[in-house]
Amino acid sequence: MKGFLTFASEAEIVALWGAACIAVALVALIMERRRSKRTSIDNVGWVPWTGLFLTFAVLGGALLVVSIPAVIRG
Template structure:
């Protein structure tokens, strides 16, 4: 893995960060759905899962949008 990262282009590294942020967005989406299906609605918690999902999804999508054209050209 280290050898791949040594020779990876900037677009490859941006794409990996984009996928990581989209993975975090998927995790927050799962946690938000879990919170919404809770049996006791008064124990909802304090984490802003929806806001985190939107933040991570926008960052990940933006990074992939920047990286994909360069990756497809190579």
């Protein structure tokens, strides 16, 4: 992995960051679904999962859209 990152272009690194943001967004989506299906209505969480999901999904999507043409070209 170290050798890959050494020779990776900037577009590939941006694509990796975009994929990581999408992964974090999916985790936030799962946690929001888990919170909405809780049995005890009094246990309200303090983490804004919906806001985190939207932030990371938009950021990850933007990073992927910017980097995909350069990654395809090589």
